[in-house]
Structures are given as C-alpha cells and as structure tokens.
Amino acid sequence: TTTALLNDPFYSTPFADSSSTSATITNTGSIATASAGTNSFNITNAASLDGSSQRLGTNNTNMSFTGNWTLDAWFKLDSSASGYNALFNTGYGSQTSNYMYFGINDDEKPYVEGGSAGGSTTASNAINKNQWYHMRVRSDEITGIMQYIDGTLVVTHGSNSTDMSSQGNKCIGSLLDNGNNANNFHGLIGPV
Secondary structure, three states, rough: OOOOOOOOOOOOOOOOOOOOOOOOOOEEEOOEEEEEEOOOOOOOOHHHHHEEOOOOEEOOOOOOOOOOOEEEEEEEOOOOOOOEEEEOOOOOOOOOOOOOEEOOOOOOOOEEEEOOOOEEEEOOOOOOOOOOOEEEEEEEEOOOEEEEOOOOOEEOOOOOOOOOOOOOOOOOOOOOOOOOOOOEEEEEEEOO
C-alpha cells in the first residue's frame, strides 16, 4: 500500500495527507513551503527543512510496514547538509526496539535500518547534494526490503515482520518523534 503523506507528486503542496485515511500531519519547528526549483519531477513546492529541530509527523496507524508495501519520497539534500539525514522513520519514539529508518548517511549514501531484520544496510555509492532524487522503498516479503534511487536498486535489507502501525508517530525528516533532533533532514522534501 502506498500512503501519501504530503501530496500528489506533481504540483505538490506540503503538510496535508492526501491518502484515503486523511491522517493528521503535525508540523514541528515551523517548516515552511519553498519552491522546489527546476527539477525533472515537476514538483513545484516542497517542505524546506534546516537540519535542526524540524520534522513532519503523522499519527497514521494504517501503515504496518509488514507484507507488501511501498514508500515513495522525493528529496534534495542541501549543499551544506552534513551528518545523517533522516528521510522517514516508521515510529521510533518512547520505545527503543521496533522502528525502521530510510535516509542518507553521513557519507551521503542511502540506507535502510531496523525492522525485525535489524541492523543497517547501506548503498555502495553516494548521492549528490543539491540534486533532486526519487527514493522508493518497497517490500515483497520474498526478497526483503529494497531501496531504489531514481529507479536503480541500491540496497536490499532483510524482510520486516514487526507491525509498525502503533510503534509511535511516523516522522518525515527526523529519526525520532520527540525533541532529540539528532540527524534531522537538511534540504527539501517533496511528496512522501
């Protein structure tokens, strides 16, 4: 199941859930809408995150991240981004064991971390800063979790069988749904 947390990938406006669940989206840290600039994805507006205390969260409990699922995200790292840049967190909050992260590490390499497979699996090659990318993370239960950047498979991570639907708020742009603010995203995030 694909759930849109921001909006339609074309001509998007952030901060609204356009999925059939119409879940609440919480804007923490006064994230502003910014022009996406010239890009091949026809995205006109995006959420502009500064890598500090900003994140978008949702209380959507319809996303278990078990079985067959797909998550799409469009993003552009800022030219001054550093450290880990979390793109999506399946619900790491007050508990400490059941979560998955999808993001970019401190070497600008895409990665998938957590789930019942545990650990972190990192891509071999880095992405460029200041360039728009499409990230697709999907699971088919047989191959495991696969992460694609612009249609190219870059990571294969073990399958997840832990239900993430009630493990804490899902977050866009942060590893945590609290005020820790470690590894928050620095750049533009389009539709997720």
